Amino acid sequence: DSGVTQTPKHLITATGQRVTLRCSPRSGDLSVYWYQQSLDQGLQFLIQYYNGEERAKGNILERFSAQQFPDLHSELNLSSLELGDSALYFCASSVGGVKRGLTEAFFGQGTRLTVV
Amino acid sequence: GEDVEQSLFLSVREGDSSVINCTYTDSSSTYLYWYKQEPGAGLQLLTYIFSNMDMKQDQRLTVLLNKKDKHLSLRIADTQTGDSAIYFCAERDPGNKLVFGAGTILRVKS
Numbered sequence A: 001d002s003g004v005t006q007t008p009k010h011l012i013t014a015t016g017q018r019v020t021l022r023c024s025p026r027s028g029d030l031s032v033y034w035y036q037q038s039l040d041q042g043l044q045f046l047i048q049y050y051n052g053e054e055r056a057k058g059n060i061l062e063r064f065s066a067q068q069f070p071d072l073h074s075e076l077n078l079s080s081l082e083l084g085d086s087a088l089y090f091c092a093s094s095v096g097g098v099k100r101g102l103t104e105a106f107f108g109q110g111t112r113l114t115v116v
Numbered sequence B: 001g002e003d004v005e006q007s008l009f010l011s012v013r014e015g016d017s018s019v020i021n022c023t024y025t026d027s028s029s030t031y032l033y034w035y036k037q038e039p040g041a042g043l044q045l046l047t048y049i050f051s052n053m054d055m056k057q058d059q060r061l062t063v064l065l066n067k068k069d070k071h072l073s074l075r076i077a078d079t080q081t082g083d084s085a086i087y088f089c090a091e092r093d094p095g096n097k098l099v100f101g102a103g104t105i106l107r108v109k110s
Helices: none
Strands: A005-007 A010-013 A019-024 A031-038 A042-050 A053-057 A064-068 A074-078 A087-094 A111-115 B004-006 B009-013 B018-024 B031-037 B043-050 B055-058 B061-066 B071-076 B085-092 B098-100 B104-109
Touching: A005 A087, A010 A019, A019 A087, A019 A111, A031 A074, A042 A064, A042 A074, A042 B098, A074 A087, B004 B085, B009 B018, B018 B031, B018 B085, B018 B104, B031 B061, B031 B071, B043 B055, B043 B061, B043 B071, B071 B085
Parallel strands: A010 A111, B009 B104
Antiparallel strands: A005 A019, A019 A074, A031 A042, A031 A087, A042 A053, A064 A074, A087 A111, B004 B018, B018 B071, B031 B043, B031 B085, B055 B061, B061 B071, B085 B098, B085 B104
16 A cells, blocks of 8 residues: 555546546655556656645646645546546655655556546 | 657566666656556556666665666566566656656566
């Protein structure tokens, strides 16, 4: 158990809908990262938050957004869903978020999103 | 930009050593990682190496880093069937995000 909790584990929804994925980082970790894993794209970095602020942005679509709350949990919102959004969405956390910070990122079990 | 490449598949016999290779492009990477993903599971951090190190050993795992060639390898000694999984190499870029390779499927035959 990595200590990173993601809910729900599985989600099936229809095209055009909106879903929210939730992540609770390990106790004491300030940084949260979101990744998308699909068969054709592999593991793609979406976005990173550090202590409530957006720190880095990757290949995140405009239909997707995220935030990190004062209690450090994070949510990834996916809207106007398309079939191609079906993937495994991972959250990871680490203590640091700055260049001098600690390095290990621990991953949650992921949320498997299926868009039908 | 950053790019991490790995061979896609490796098959070994139980008890043999496995060597999974990875190349990366970003010479400013500070840390390099190996993650393991079992079917239906998340990514488990196996080990990492700081860019000023050449080697790191952790029980059955040995990581070798050739910074000049930007080549990273993971050696698993005495490979077991439970080691069958996908292994991801990742580099940490100066912006602090992890850039992953496509993963190497390790199949261990008994």
